[in-house]
Amino acid sequence: MINVRTTAAELLGVSPPGPNRVATAGERAILWLGPDEFLVVGPLDDSVDLTGDSVVDVSANRTTIELAGPHARDVLEKGMPIDLHPRAFGPGRCAQTLLARAQVILRQLDDEPTYHVLVRGSFAPYLAAWLVDASKEFV
Template identity: 40%
Template sequence: MLNDTKDRLQVAERIVGVRLESPLVGAANLLKAQEGRTSKAFAMRELPFRDLVNVRGELGDPAFVAAFASVVGCPPPSTPNTVARSDQYDVLWLGPDEWLVRSLAPVQTGMLEAKLVAVLGEAYAAAVDVGSGYTVVEIEGTRARDVLSRGCPLDLHPRMFQPGQCAQSVYFKASIVLIPTGDDRFEIVVRRSFGDYFCRIMVDAAASVAP
């Protein structure tokens, strides 16, 4: 396990300087046009190149919790559909023994998985880098909830869904993880394979919502 971890770190270090391509490259012009609009009603942009690692483990195992916190900077949240946060990462509750760890800033190397694997050791746990398969989109504006409600079945009222929470859901046919980060601001984790579809359907929904 130790040699495997060293190999992962060495590979991550070697890819510094490699040009990264956004998962939403196919919708780049659409996003650029959307970002160029100065509207208080709705705006959308990609938050690309985040470290995204899916972690499985047992909250009842103190060794797992301590190892996780030593790398991430906070323990995984135990309350369903909540978010824990440290200086560098936030941790999204996906299930009783499953979390998604996200870097708060873009990264050039996906080293989080290797760091977690190194400290988890022989614990009954797993850490898998999923950053290449997902991206993060941020939307904001006074009509952001209205645009979301066009294709998301969740109750998005501010009293029911607010910062500090997260939820797995869908936006039309795209699976998403939805995270409110402000009164009228959300971050959305979406699969790479749905990226182009997601952007186009959201822009269509925004166009149908009056400013």
């Protein structure tokens, strides 16, 4: 067994975040995906020794779409079942959810708000087109 909290803290220099939270360490962000499951987003650092740990490189698994501006929340709420009100979901939060029926990981970066939508590459063109269509009323 591996103590994920100790291992993550030793490997990345930051303790893993709590449920639906994001912890940052320099250019890296650690997203809580579930009990004992975290996604580390950021540049690959060869100095981190992952030998013997339960770590899988999923770099090619997802594409990141950035959505920002005063109506970003409104656009996302059109196709997402979770509450994005600032009291419920703000900077430093993340969630696995559906957006326009596509499975995504959503992360809010700041109060602008700026969001990163991590989606499987095969769904990215569909989701990008959906986001463009959903944002037309705000242009």
